Amino acid sequence: MLYILLFYTFFKIGLFGFGGGYAMLSLIQGEVVTRYGWIDTQEFTDIVAVSQMTPGPIGINAATYVGYVATGSAWGSVVATLAVVLPSFVLMLSVSKLLLKYRKHPLVEALFGGLRPAIVGLLAAAALTLMTTANFGSPDADRRTFIISCLLFVVTFVATRRFKINPILMILIAGVAGYILY
Numbered sequence: 001m002l003y004i005l006l007f008y009t010f011f012k013i014g015l016f017g018f019g020g021g022y023a024m025l026s027l028i029q030g031e032v033v034t035r036y037g038w039i040d041t042q043e044f045t046d047i048v049a050v051s052q053m054t055p056g057p058i059g060i061n062a063a064t065y066v067g068y069v070a071t072g073s074a075w076g077s078v079v080a081t082l083a084v085v086l087p088s089f090v091l092m093l094s095v096s097k098l099l100l101k102y103r104k105h106p107l108v109e110a111l112f113g114g115l116r117p118a119i120v121g122l123l124a125a126a127a128l129t130l131m132t133t134a135n136f137g138s139p140d141a142d143r144r145t146f147i148i149s150c151l152l153f154v155v156t157f158v159a160t161r162r163f164k165i166n167p168i169l170m171i172l173i174a175g176v177a178g179y180i181l182y
Contacts, residue, residue, distance in 0.1 A: 021059030
């Protein structure tokens with residue numbers, strides 16, 4: 001029964017996860033942390049960090065890990081991974097011919113125009129999901145940790161956005177800085 005629930009949950013996430021893996025993060029957290037309690041918030045944060053550093057899409061990596069943790073076996077990983085990928089695979093196969101044929105149609109252009117703001121909202125929700133006391137600390141509990149975390153966030157954001165520094169390099173630099181400072 002757990003495997004069926006796991007498949008259903010990640011199939012639903014894969015079906016409604018427009019915008020890629022980062023947009024899926026808020027959906028994944030809502031289901032696996034809040035609704036089912038398969039993992040806690042701290043473990044979810046760890047999954048996001050590890051999924052960013054490992055090859056492959058973050059949503060698929062997260063599904064693989066959650067599937068393993070939820071079931072305690074590699075079969076859970078397989079089920080969750082297939083479930084999150086299956087909707088995209090089926091939709092791409094079925095829509096690709098139609099999209100190529102009707103891509104200049106006003107209705108298709110309007111549909112994609114409407115999806116853009118929704119995707120931005122999902123990405124913003126994913127960013128806000130990660131801005132928790134588990135990641136940043138609390139100014140009341142430990143002001144030093146909170147200030148360091150906020151500074152690391154701002155410096156990393158500015159360095160990747162404004163100065164176009166490679167995000168992988170910034171992850172490594174932030175990890176070393178976090179290790180030294182904490």
